[in-house]
Amino acid sequence: MARYAKHPLALAYIGLVLTPLFWAGNAVVARGVVDDIPPTSLAFWRWVLALLIILPFGLRGVRREWAVIRDHWHRILILALFSVTAFNTLLYLAATTTTAINIALINSTIPIMVALLAFLLLGERTRAIQGLGIAVALAGMLLVIGQGTLGRLVGLSFSVGDLIMVTAVASWGVFSVLLRRLSVPVKSLTFLTMQIALGTAVLAPIYLVDLMFFSGGFELSRTTLPPLVYVAIFPGILAYAFWNYGVLNVGPAKSAMFMYLTPVFAAVLAWVFLGERLGWYHLAGGGLILVGLWFTTRNPPIAPARKTAE
Structure with a gap:
């Protein structure tokens, strides 16, 4: 990470x-x-596998910075509760009773949730240009999900799974905001x-x-192992590391704006791996989202809450 220290914002x-x-990809796997x-x-075995993968690299830092961890363990626990424990468990639970498009729609409201919580908890105000960026990106997201027609958006139905997904989004919003307020002075890998x-x-x-009273678990096989490996490494270790670094360097509200890209990426992945048609609304919506991101990130960033890498 040392060679990236000169360009923390680019990273x-x-x-x-x-x-x-x-x-x-996580949403696609959850439905699949x-x-x-x-x-x-x-959710559980994803994180067990992720821990086994990251532990050989992070254990040395944990030992070296144990005194700081011991003094701030309660902060890490609170942040872990809203992110590792709650968010993906709720998302996977929602996937059993709602559609992928509804998950994408609700998940894409993370920027609004984070901006609201950042204002309420941190007093972080949204500038006019950022508000414009949020509006443009939101329009692009709705264009993708509605497939270019207002009738499809109006005709969306909601279920218990949707309410669970709203709870997941709220949990991630709280985590994103508290990540700056409850920052822990340790290296990123240790954290x-x-x-x-x-x-x-x-x-x-x-x-x-x-396991004991409800689902009864599952059988590990060639069918179930690859999805576990994917969700452990990519939306697990890498996505969480990238998100933590982004929030600490550019702020929760700006970082959350990138979540508008999720339904666009989901559409592209479905096109590549499932053969689903890529329509004009995917391209147009993706363009609007990129414009919105440009508006939102063009202002000077918020100063980092702490040093994240050496």
Whole structure:
């Protein structure tokens, strides 16, 4: 990370573009394995696998910075609860009772949720140019989800899964805002390792209850292993690392704007891997989202809350 220290904003923005790409794949996987892997099992074993992957790299930093972790463990626990434990577990649970398009629609409201919470909790005001960017990007997102017709948007139906997804978005919004307020002075890899470890520990008893009394778990096979590996590495380790770095360097509200890219990436992935048609509204909506991102990120960024890499 040292060679990127001179360009932390460039690295942050690259990571924030990749995060919705990985999350779009996460939504596709969640819908694809809904009949093979129970949502709580998918969430738990995703993080167990992620922890096993990251631990050899992060354990040294955890030992070296243990004194700081011991003094701030409660902060990491709170952040892990809203992110690792809650967000994806709720998303996977929502995927069992609602459609992918509804998940994309609700997930894309993260920028609005984060901007509101950043104002309420941090007093972070949205500039006029940023407000314009939010409006333009929101229009692009609705264009993609509505497939270019108002009737499709009006005709969307909502279910219990949608309410669960709203809760997931709220959880991620709280995490994004608190990430700056409850910043912990440790290296990024150390923080991510502890975030995953504590979040998985909180999720473990929830998984055990579900395993014993409800879902009964799943069978590890050639069908179920690849999705687990994907959600552990890409929307798990990499997306969380990129998001943490982006929020700490450019702020929660600006970082959240990149979530408008999720339905665009989802449409492209469906086109590439599922053979679904890529319509004009995907291209037009994606263009509007990029314009909105340009408006939102053109102002001087918020000063980082803490140093994240050395």
